[in-house]
Amino acid sequence: MTNSHNDSRPHHILVTGGAGFIGANFVHWVAREQPDVRITVLDKLTYAGKRESLDGVPADRLTFVRGDICDAGLVETLLTEAAERDGAMVATGAISAMPPIDAIVHFAAESHNDNSILDATPFLRTNIDGTYVLLEAARRHGLRIHHISTDEVYGDLALDEPRKFTEASPYKPSSPYSASKAASDHLVRAWHRTYGVRATISNCSNNYGPYQHVEKFIPRQVTNVLAGIRPKLYGTGAAVRDWISVEDHCSAIWAILTRGRIGETYLVGADGEMSNIDVLRMILARMGRRPDDFDHVGDRPGGDKRYAIDATKITRELGWRPRHTDFAEGLDETIAWYRTHENWWIPDKQATEEKYRLQGH
Numbered sequence: 001m002t003n004s005h006n007d008s009r010p011h012h013i014l015v016t017g018g019a020g021f022i023g024a025n026f027v028h029w030v031a032r033e034q035p036d037v038r039i040t041v042l043d044k045l046t047y048a049g050k051r052e053s054l055d056g057v058p059a060d061r062l063t064f065v066r067g068d069i070c071d072a073g074l075v076e077t078l079l080t081e082a083a084e085r086d087g088a089m090v091a092t093g094a095i096s097a098m099p100p101i102d103a104i105v106h107f108a109a110e111s112h113n114d115n116s117i118l119d120a121t122p123f124l125r126t127n128i129d130g131t132y133v134l135l136e137a138a139r140r141h142g143l144r145i146h147h148i149s150t151d152e153v154y155g156d157l158a159l160d161e162p163r164k165f166t167e168a169s170p171y172k173p174s175s176p177y178s179a180s181k182a183a184s185d186h187l188v189r190a191w192h193r194t195y196g197v198r199a200t201i202s203n204c205s206n207n208y209g210p211y212q213h214v215e216k217f218i219p220r221q222v223t224n225v226l227a228g229i230r231p232k233l234y235g236t237g238a239a240v241r242d243w244i245s246v247e248d249h250c251s252a253i254w255a256i257l258t259r260g261r262i263g264e265t266y267l268v269g270a271d272g273e274m275s276n277i278d279v280l281r282m283i284l285a286r287m288g289r290r291p292d293d294f295d296h297v298g299d300r301p302g303g304d305k306r307y308a309i310d311a312t313k314i315t316r317e318l319g320w321r322p323r324h325t326d327f328a329e330g331l332d333e334t335i336a337w338y339r340t341h342e343n344w345w346i347p348d349k350q351a352t353e354e355k356y357r358l359q360g361h
Contacts (some may be wrong), residue, residue, distance in 0.1 A: 011099040013039055013101070013102075015042070016042050016108035016130075020108070022207055029254070039057070042065045069126065069134060076137065079100075104134055104145040105253065106145060109127050109181065114356075117301060124176075127180035127183070135187060138191075146202070148253065149181050149204075150181050152178035152181065154172060157305065158305060167265045167267055200262065202256055202268050206307065208334055209245055209334055214349055218331075220352070224353075225283070225284070229353065232296075232356070234303065240275050241273070242272050244268065245270070252268040255320045283331065
């Protein structure tokens with residue numbers, strides 16, 4: 001791995017998976033915090049991506065392309081010949097005034113553990129093949145690429161051990177999802193070392209905030225209460241997750257993209273360790289429900305016990321620190337968002353709960 005610093009700010013970024021949870025929040029963050037940066041979003045709009053999640057981003061800053069990162073021809077077209085605006089191809093001359101895409105921020109991934117256990121195929125395709133397509137595009141065009149990964153590539157930690165994951169932790173993925181993300185991380189490192197691709201990686205802990213699909217832990221519990229459904233808790237709820245506001249994650253990504261050392265990996269976390277049962281009880285208390293108003297369901301196969309991130313490196317090298325460190329306050333804001341955006345999540349709720357019912361969860 002090299003130690004060269006990345007000192008240039010991008011003018012036009014291609015954000016893959018930009019209509020998903022973290023990707024959409026990043027697009028909103030960049031539009032608000034970096035007003036001179038142009039954004040092109042490439043998103044397949046699978047069940048977890050919504051075009052509506054980008055509502056409010058100024059139209060003159062955003063080009064949205066519905067498409068698959070595994071489609072090498074489409075990716076090449078985006079970078080060289082044409083842009084697709086809301087499904088309609090626009091001739092090259094129409095975008096001549098835009099700066100060319102000079103960086104890729106790669107969020108696009110299949111990311112739900114339960115789904116990967118049922119069928120790993122889309123995870124292998126999107127997370128591995130799709131990353132390969134983007135790395136090859138970055139290599140051909142000399143583009144900067146930042147790859148968003150997960151702390152789950154490191155497996156898990158014992159509930160009672162003091163250590164946390166660091167950038168030097170060995171990879172021990174537990175699920176088909178985390179294995180596919182581990183493979184994509186290895187590809188990024190190989191393309192940097194072999195071909196000199198200007199790449200960085202970040203591995204982040206569990207995010208919470210707006211625009212997260214109702215299959216995920218916090219929005220599932222919140223929307224269950226809002227929909228009059230008893231929340232569900234895997235196993236005893238002793239598993240520990242390390243929570244970070246998605247807003248803080250977005251600011252960390254920008255810090256790495258603009259100031260991170262090329263070829264390096266940065267772990268992103270906010271010292272937010274909490275057991276699942278404690279998080280659920282906080283949600284119940286804040287929504288006026290009894291602390292025991294939930295059902296225990298069977299745990300998923302191979303469930304990880306504990307995640308914990310040591311973010312010393314990104315703090316020391318880039319001066320990044322989380323700003324939203326009051327988890328209770330962040331949880332209140334997240335609950336309020338789901339209360340006021342029922343039109344966003346209700347269309348997905350019934351099918352999601354039926355899928356969980358069939359799985360016994």
